[in-house]
Amino acid sequence: MSATASAAAGERAEYRVWALSGIPEVRQGDDIAKLIASAEPGLADGDVVIVTSKIVSKAEGRLMRADDREAAIDAETVRVVARRGTLRIVENRQGLVMAAAGVDASNTPAGTVLLLPEDPDASARAIRAGLREILGVNVGVIVTDTFGRPWRSGLTDVAIGAAGVRVLDDLRGGTDAYGNPLSATIVATADELAAAGDLVKGKAAGRPVAVVRGLPHVVDPGTADDAEEGARALVRRAQDDMFRLGTSEAIREAVTQRRTVRAFTDAPVDPGAVRRAVVAAVTAPAPHHTTPWRFVLLESEESRVRLLDAMRDAWIADLRRDGKSEESIAKRIRRGDVLRQAPYLIVPCLVMDGSHSYGDPRRDGAEREMFVVAMGAGVQNLLVALAGERLGSAWVSSTMFCRDVVREVLGLPAGWDPMGVVAVGRPAEEPRPRPERDAGAFVEVR
Incomplete structure (x- = not known):
């Protein structure tokens, strides 16, 4: 198979890709480089050899007994990204995010599963070094596996290991054909090569190795493989991953990761982020x-x-009426520093418009409680949404103790009841880990 395109200078750009025949069933201890060299002794400098991870795993003894595939997936899983029924998208021990941690039960004896190579980049380096020793050629090697992708239907092969190949082609700083600057273009060259090889290998044709010829510029002319990062460079770092969780997992984590933050940086708060959080707040029941x-x-x-x-002056007056000492008052007033240090404040207010009046203290009290509960739900929505905007928050009750003062200073209508104040800002430090609470301690079943 070959592909052609018009080059900028009018020359024809071309590469050729073909699958190797004659690769036998691979068993533990087999030398993959020798098998490839026997099947294609005509490899040349600048070729890229595309190797299906399955034969690498078999050669490296990654076949294991597992009557329960789910247990094997559990053992290979570092983090669950998303779950839908029995399907799990997880981060595995190699740092790859994929379905079922890469545990494969196809094309293996009954009662066994095949795990991915323990270090696919090291596997690629070993194959490259073996081909250099046997055939005297400098080739690139890519170890591939099949992935699904967010936002796209269907499967494709991607690079999970690489040696001697430019896995990413960073075009930032250059210009396109019209002179426009390229500011975000980084091409996943290794993945494109993996997909090209898959077109000729097929999924069930028994041809686990392909060769790409005609793209020598993607092959490293050197031999210092140990210094390479390999295909690991293709894995997006956690802090750069905008889609780190599935939908339900993200919702649960947003709720549990909402933490009270009492120390903020000086970074300004985006008013648009706060308004988006308010939109979420007013969806409460x-x-x-x-x-x-x-x-x-x-x-x-x-x-x-x-x-x-x-508010401080009103609080001091209350404390003096309580007979507190000036030293005690000063100590208590310092509790308000969290609000003074925050770069942004929100005062949630309760309005009783639309409430029912029964003329009965019991029912009127219950009516107000319903509205107060709704207020709490709205504030919780607000705090969770702020956390989703990477903003820390602290809900402090202080405005509830001096509502008339707050209404007067802020010019609020008489029917608006301040329900505390929310300090908002960028957290100055990561919150300490919070142990998971046992739901059973809070549940009674009847």
Whole structure:
């Protein structure tokens, strides 16, 4: 199989790819490089050899007894990314995110499964070195496996191991044919080569090795394989992965990762992020089809200082009436530093518009409690959404103890009840790990 395209200078760009015949059934201890050299002694400098990981795994003894494939997947899993029924997308021991951790029960004896090579890059380096020793040629080697992909139907082969191959082609800093700067273009060359090889190898044709010829520029002319990062360079780092979790997993993690943050950096808060969080907040359940939430956003330093000063004065007056000492008062007032240090404040307010009046203290009390519960649900939505924007928060009750002062300073309607204040900002440090709570301690079943 060959592919052609028009080169910029008018010359024909071309490469050729073919599958090798004559590779026998591979068993533990077989030398993959010798098998390839026997099947294709005509390999040349600059060729790229595409090797299916399955034969590498067999040669390296990665076949294991496993009556329960799910248990084998568990053993190879580092992190569950997404789960739907019995299908699991996971991060495996090699750092690859894929279905079933790469555990393969096809084309293996009953009661066994095949695991991926323990270090696919090392496997590729060994094959490359073997071909250099046997045939005296400098080739690139790619070890491949079959992956599904987000947003795309169907499977394709990708590189999970590589040696002597430019796995990524970074075009940033260059220009396109129209002179436009390329600012984000990094080509996954190794994956493109893997897919090209798969077109001729097939999935069930018994041809596990292919050769690509005509692209010598992607092959490293040197021999210092040990210094290469290999196909691991293709794996996106956790901090760069915008889609690290499946949908339900992301929702659960967003809830559990919402933490109270009391120390913030000086980085400004994006008002758009806060408004997106408010949109999430007002999806909370509420009684009688009402909308009992209002959020006052204190985006200017002047508004924050004016409110906090007034609240501080009211608090000091309350503490003095309680007979507290000036030393005790000063200590208590310092608790408000979390609000003064935050670059952004939100005052959630409860409005009772649409509530029912029964003229009965018991039922009127229950009516207000319904609205207060809805307020709490709205604030929780807000805090979780802020966490999703990578913003830390702390919900502090202080405005509830001086509602008249808050209404006056902020010019709020008489019917707006401040329900605390939320400090918002970029966390100054990672929160300490929080142990998972046993749900059984909070559940009674009847």
